[in-house]
Amino acid sequence: xxxxxxxxxxxxxxxxxxxxxxxxxxxxxxxxxxxxxxxxxxxxxxxxxxxxxxxxxxxxxxxxxxxxxxxxxxxxxxxxxxxxxxxxxxxxxxxxxxxxxxxxxxxxxxxxxxxxxxxxxxxxxxxxxxxxxxxxxxxxxxxxxxxxxxxxxxxxxxxxxxxxxxxxxxxxxxxxxxxxxxxxxxxxxxxxxxxxxxxxxxxxxxxxxxxxxxxxxxxxxxxxxxxxxxxxxxxxxxxxxxxxxxxxxxxxxxxxxxxxxxxxxxxxxxxxxxxxxxxxxxxxxxxxxxxxxxxxxxxxxxxxxxxxxxxxxxxxxxxxxxxxxxxxxxxxxxxxxxxxxxxxxxxxxxxxxxxxxxxxxxxxxxxxxxxxxxxxxxxxxxxxxxxxxxxxxxxxxxxxxxxxxxxxxxxxxxxxxxxxxxxxxxxxxxxxxxxxxxxxxxxxxxxxxxxxxxxxxxxxxxxxxxxxxxxxxxxxxxxxxxxxxxxxxxxxxxxxxxxxxxxxxxxxxxxxxxxxxxxxxxxxxxxxxxxxxxxxx
Amino acid sequence: xxxxxxxxxxxxxxxxxxxxxxxxxxxxxxxxxxxxxxxxxxxxxxxxxxxxxxxxxxxxxxxxxxxxxxxxxxxxxxxxxxxxxxxxxxxxxxxxxxxxxxxxxxxxxxxxxxxxxxxxxxxxxxxxxxxxxxxxxxxxxxxxxxxxxxxxxxxxxxxxxxxxxxxxxxxxxxxxxxxxxxxx
Numbered sequence: 001x002x003x004x005x006x007x008x009x010x011x012x013x014x015x016x017x018x019x020x021x022x023x024x025x026x027x028x029x030x031x032x033x034x035x036x037x038x039x040x041x042x043x044x045x046x047x048x049x050x051x052x053x054x055x056x057x058x059x060x061x062x063x064x065x066x067x068x069x070x071x072x073x074x075x076x077x078x079x080x081x082x083x084x085x086x087x088x089x090x091x092x093x094x095x096x097x098x099x100x101x102x103x104x105x106x107x108x109x110x111x112x113x114x115x116x117x118x119x120x121x122x123x124x125x126x127x128x129x130x131x132x133x134x135x136x137x138x139x140x141x142x143x144x145x146x147x148x149x150x151x152x153x154x155x156x157x158x159x160x161x162x163x164x165x166x167x168x169x170x171x172x173x174x175x176x177x178x179x180x181x182x183x184x185x186x187x188x189x190x191x192x193x194x195x196x197x198x199x200x201x202x203x204x205x206x207x208x209x210x211x212x213x214x215x216x217x218x219x220x221x222x223x224x225x226x227x228x229x230x231x232x233x234x235x236x237x238x239x240x241x242x243x244x245x246x247x248x249x250x251x252x253x254x255x256x257x258x259x260x261x262x263x264x265x266x267x268x269x270x271x272x273x274x275x276x277x278x279x280x281x282x283x284x285x286x287x288x289x290x291x292x293x294x295x296x297x298x299x300x301x302x303x304x305x306x307x308x309x310x311x312x313x314x315x316x317x318x319x320x321x322x323x324x325x326x327x328x329x330x331x332x333x334x335x336x337x338x339x340x341x342x343x344x345x346x347x348x349x350x351x352x353x354x355x356x357x358x359x360x361x362x363x364x365x366x367x368x369x370x371x372x373x374x375x376x377x378x379x380x381x382x383x384x385x386x387x388x389x390x391x392x393x394x395x396x397x398x399x400x401x402x403x404x405x406x407x408x409x410x411x412x413x414x415x416x417x418x419x420x421x422x423x424x425x426x427x428x429x430x431x432x433x434x435x436x437x438x439x440x441x442x443x444x445x446x447x448x449x450x451x452x453x454x455x456x457x458x459x460x461x462x463x464x465x466x467x468x469x470x471x472x473x474x475x476x477x478x479x480x481x482x483x484x485x486x487x488x489x490x491x492x493x494x495x496x497x498x499x500x501x502x503x504x505x506x507x508x509x510x511x512x513x514x515x516x517x518x519x520x521x522x523x524x525x526x527x528x529x530x531x532x533x534x535x536x537x
Numbered sequence: 538x539x540x541x542x543x544x545x546x547x548x549x550x551x552x553x554x555x556x557x558x559x560x561x562x563x564x565x566x567x568x569x570x571x572x573x574x575x576x577x578x579x580x581x582x583x584x585x586x587x588x589x590x591x592x593x594x595x596x597x598x599x600x601x602x603x604x605x606x607x608x609x610x611x612x613x614x615x616x617x618x619x620x621x622x623x624x625x626x627x628x629x630x631x632x633x634x635x636x637x638x639x640x641x642x643x644x645x646x647x648x649x650x651x652x653x654x655x656x657x658x659x660x661x662x663x664x665x666x667x668x669x670x671x672x673x674x675x676x677x678x679x680x681x682x683x684x685x686x687x688x689x690x691x692x693x694x695x696x697x698x699x700x701x702x703x704x705x706x707x708x709x710x711x712x713x714x715x716x717x718x719x720x721x
Contacts (some may be wrong), residue, residue, distance in 0.1 A: 023564070024571070024585055029557070029560055
């Protein structure tokens with residue numbers, strides 16, 4: 001009190017409230033009384049401890065004790081659970097045997113447990129007194145008896161009523177009882193069917209049971225009067241109710257779902273990266289056969305052409321070919337070997353046109369200043385082709401008269417450099433490319449790949465100026481020649497299956513496209529832009 | 538004192554009738570104390586309820602070293618402070634030095650006013666100011682004691698008190714009591 005009185009800076013306020021009082025509401029005292037009646041057990045035990053509990057030895061000893069207790073608990077669990085499972089497995093057949101051994105008309109010899117009562121309810125057919133009374137033809141007494149017994153035994157909070165279940169089961173299974181073969185109406189059948197399936201002790205179940213018994217009684221009463229539909233039914237035997245006790249788990253269901261076979265991750269990645277596709281493309285471009293006349297080999301040719309070749313050699317006359325439009329069609333397929341590498345192949349058709357300028361031959365009939373256009377077999381190129389044709393095929397390829405003209409000495413100096421003739425050559429090849437691709441932008445929607453490979457060109461024919469047609473059989477062109485292929489390809493893949501590609505390709509020949517003994521030498525090359533559509537599998 | 542002794546002894550025996558007598562005797566005054574510290578009447582009832590439960594459960598600690606009323610009042614004040622402390626009304630307070638020039642002095646010339654009017658004025662104060670004002674001006678604690686009780690700085694206690702007095706004087710002046718607002 002002294003402490004309170006020693007500092008009074010403002011007596012006005014203190015005096016104002018010195019005697020102030022205000023009666024609190026009665027509920028305050030009521031609340032105080034309630035709280036006083038409650039036990040004062042709201043103590044909080046601090047986990048961190050105070051005093052002795054906070055000392056380090058005590059904390060460590062507590063931790064050690066807790067660890068030992070956990071170890072002991074774990075050891076006990078390990079030692080106990082397997083034995084429990086074994087005992088369960090050992091006892092399980094006995095339980096089943098007990099169920100099986102219960103005869104249909106054998107009464108229980110001993111006082112059953114709650115579980116056994118439930119089991120017997122499904123297997124035993126002995127009628128309890130309540131059911132016996134219910135099976136009597138007297139409607140009122142039967143209904144009342146069972147309903148009364150049901151009320152007494154069925155409780156929402158009590159275990160499964162064994163006698164009630166026994167009533168239902170026996171009624172449905174005993175041949176001579178009322179429930180075995182019922183003459184009932186359709187609505188009552190529904191009630192009877194649903195009632196034996198009840199396995200939950202609820203008020204609804206009780207009502208259903210009562211309704212079944214009542215309906216049975218009614219049906220029995222009207223047995224002789226109404227010849228209604230006769231329906232025999234076998235109610236489903238419900239599972240016996242088994243109360244689960246506390247403690248160990250008595251049943252462990254081992255279930256292992258089907259798992260896909262695990263493959264090594266590397267193999268999976270390879271499999272994933274092996275994207276395969278089929279493609280169709282067209283490549284417009286230019287085709288240059290790079291034709292030349294081989295003078296050195298002329299000596300081996302027949303004497304008929306010797307003079308003419310000498311004349312051309314001495315006058316330094318030769319042919320010159322220039323590229324012209326070509327188009328190549330290709331259908332192919334490819335596969336991705338790895339993330340970056342791919343290989344592809346296919347088959348194609350190349351139609352290449354080139355323009356060839358060749359020295360022409362003097363001829364009085366066709367002489368004129370400048371070039372001589374479309375003058376058959378009057379130029380060096382055509383004569384060289386004819387000279388290169390194999391003898392066996394000569395009559396087929398070139399008229400003999402024309403060939404004789406070449407050998408005529410009068411034409412020895414006829415290949416004049418001032419007269420040149422322009423010829424068109426239409427080449428046709430079948431192509432089989434084998435290319436390797438290296439992805440610079442793998443797994444991108446817009447990918448870029450470098451391509452390189454070899455193309456096998458299969459010569460089909462060459463049509464010179466729409467008049468002379470040279471095929472592979474003529475022995476001038478190699479039937480099969482190789483060419484390199486190199487280029488770069490952009491591929492845009494908007495969907496998983498479809499993509500479009502644009503490639504720039506250059507295909508130089510790796511060797512002569514003509515036979516080595518042929519006067520006409522050709523080393524064609526092709527360049528162009530390929531546009532394709534790809535379908536990815 | 539003789540009655541107080543009987544009441545305390547009865548409460549120690551947990552005699553409900555004696556507990557009731559103790560309550561009826563002091564609850565009115567203590568309820569006003571509660572209402573001075575909190576504005577909400579329901580909160581005041583809760584504080585009073587908690588305080589009496591503590592009183593009954595710890596009556597053994599009362600040694601008659603001070604008047605029973607003072608001890609009860611201190612229990613109530615402590616309970617109220619515990620209740621207020623949860624709300625932390627002293628955050629964002631101003632130091633006393635900033636308000637020193639305007640600190641009013643105590644004025645004992647105030648006329649006697651109805652305590653309900655004054656109670657209403659006190660309840661209108663901000664919580665921090667109200668608590669410090671109650672403890673300093675009415676209960677008689679010093680600023681160091683208030684600082685320790687409320688776990689605040691002493692300067693904060695002073696500034697809060699100054700602010701409370703200023704607000705109260707303004708209110709009194711506006712209500713027609715100019716003498717209270719005159720600083721000395």
